[in-house]
Amino acid sequence: TQVLRHVPDSGPAARAIQKNGGIVLTRSLDEAIALCQRVAPEHVVCDSAAVAGRLTRAGTVFVGPYSAQASGDYATGSNHVLPTSGAAAGRGGLSAAGLRRIAPSVIALAEAEGLHAHAESVRVRLESTRGRVRDRA
Numbered sequence: 001t002q003v004l005r006h007v008p009d010s011g012p013a014a015r016a017i018q019k020n021g022g023i024v025l026t027r028s029l030d031e032a033i034a035l036c037q038r039v040a041p042e043h044v045v046c047d048s049a050a051v052a053g054r055l056t057r058a059g060t061v062f063v064g065p066y067s068a069q070a071s072g073d074y075a076t077g078s079n080h081v082l083p084t085s086g087a088a089a090g091r092g093g094l095s096a097a098g099l100r101r102i103a104p105s106v107i108a109l110a111e112a113e114g115l116h117a118h119a120e121s122v123r124v125r126l127e128s129t130r131g132r133v134r135d136r137a
Helices: 012-020 029-039 069-074 096-112 116-129
Strands: 043-046 060-063
Touching: 012 116, 043 069, 060 069, 069 096, 069 116, 096 116
Parallel strands: 043 060
Antiparallel strands: none
């Protein structure tokens, strides 16, 4: 039910989920990683570098609390469907300050495409940092 509360009622994301989507729950982190390795998804979001190091078959792996997948779609570099050829090893993740700098662009582009959950994924991260993280911008 928690996931269903965040699924949009209409728009391109709702149509994509209805036509091709699904929700898979795993019993453990190891099982989730094995599933990701088997499916080789377009992108994966995870919490730590240790988990990211085990995810070798995804288009892009977004690591940490400020690495919103929507940022990759709109503002942080090459589109995530392109091969990285190891380039990801030389690029750092987003910080709270970095996310705040690009958030207006990411949110505007996501909203313009009708991908409201992408915009919300950035808003949620911004709200979680309010008052706790000093901006180094």
